[in-house]
Amino acid sequence: MRAETKTGAVHMNDLSISFEFFPPKTDRGRELLWENVGRLSTLGPRFMTVTYGAGGTDRDWTIETARNIQRDTRVPTAAHLTCIVTPKDEIARIADTLWENQIRHVVALRGDAPRDGSPAPAPDDERYYHFSSDLVDGLRARHPFEISVAAYPEKHPAAPSLDADIAALKKKFDAGADRAITQFFFRNEDFLRFRDKARAAGINGEIVAGILPIADHEKAFDFAGKCGANVPDSLRERFDGLEPRSDAALEVSAELVREQVRALVSEGVREFHFYTLNQAHLTYSACEDLVHGIK
Template sequence: MSPVAYPLSPFGKAMFEDAAGDIEVSFEFFPPKTDKMEATLWDSIETLAPLRPRFVSVTYGAGGSTRERTHATVERLVRETDLTPAAHLTCVGATREEIDEVARAYWEAGVRHVVALRGDPAEPGGRFEPVPGGYASAAELVAGLKAVAPFEISVAAYPETHPESITKRADLDNLKRKFDAGADRAITQFFFSPDAFLRFRDVAAAMGIEAEIVPGILPVSNVAQTRKFASACGAGIPLWMDRLFEGLDDLPAARQLVAATVAAELCAQLYAGGVRHFHFFTLNRAELSYAICHLLGLRPRILGSENHDSRRAAQG
């Protein structure tokens, strides 16, 4: 008797069977605080660079030392790599003149892409208050940056609604104001339900938002840490994630495998929904993001391989 062939998915296909590698990705890093963290960061950048990301972004804090670390990391990316860096800028703790000065310094350093964010309140749980003479919103910041130089600008979006927004509609209206001010794309906060992103994308399109909205993907290996992140941005963490990570505190390799599986399934469902651009919050580690990109069919491209492929095609 022949063995019975059972389908591996409800659609009769393996999860990544149709993943053709026709995606584009970007990666987010944070500026390192120690020499050891710096070594980890640059090892991760070196690992992910062959995937040819559209850009790599570097987060930004309101404090002076954090701001300087961001600038140093971005400058090194410009100086030592072929990657396209995107520097984060926020409205927190600085006047318009001070922020404009930082933006001009980035432009002079060769940075052409900025991720423009309002920023979190200085006190956790408090409300954002602009400093006197500061930018009051991300939309104002976008307009100000465009007045400094013709930056490419990415902004934030919230599939599950920003915690300070009164309604989903108000949140989308705020996103539209950012695009009206000159933003080129939005990158979403992380989420764990593909439906949350796909519905958000479709509602935004129905409101006349035609610009690109890219899902932000956070591969989770520490649920407790992720809950802290989520509390500040309105992201929901399903209870089943707690169950998946139970008992793995002392098994880091198993925890990594579970984390990769959860994030990869999310990306596979988004891919099935037509998504072809992904932004990964790496937390300065390459392994999980690289593995997910690999499952989606993305492979390293060696410098010069495009010319080799084109010559081979021309030869028939």
């Protein structure tokens, strides 16, 4: 795959984009989802994905939403699946349901302990998969899914070090993952350092840059804190005095996401996964920039 033309421009057919959505809970949310899925599907994404509620809540919505998106757009669509509180036999049943519904791609995750305070299964409880690498193993044994896993440029919040987390990522690839999609990040150097370290650790599989367009900067920065993604002061300053979701703030967000993606392309990054939050505008604007070629 050649990325550079004679003039040094990079064109869309050298790049791969994919989009994440979540299953909406209201009628209005469903309307918006379809509107935005329709708009973004015109950009030629390689795949789309649908998230899984923490602890498997709204699981049926994930499957139904993924199936409907795939049917209506003809874009291959993945269902996210978490294993932390779901026994292996139930995971097998879910895997069968996905397969029966023509879902051939799974984003395999461990997930987080339930927020209601109920304990996660004990680490020696053999009825459960305890890490996503175990889930990848289990899914692979059940059906020949395409499998994506999560990666963390600034390390997973619970990992003792970035090196330990990269060793965990290697286990996911060794178990048969096809690609890793990263947590979002705001400092490109974190992603680039992570990518280099992963390669040095013997990970040769695809590492897709996860990009969060900032639809509401207050919420995004708060969420970043929970995910362990650093928000540099220079980024906060761009929104100084701006009302979240105002036209002025959205204009800054659109500039930022275009800048981020352009800078990554100039560093040789070719695969991008956008956390759309079911909103098309900012993601569309960043991808349109890619579609028209980056000089």
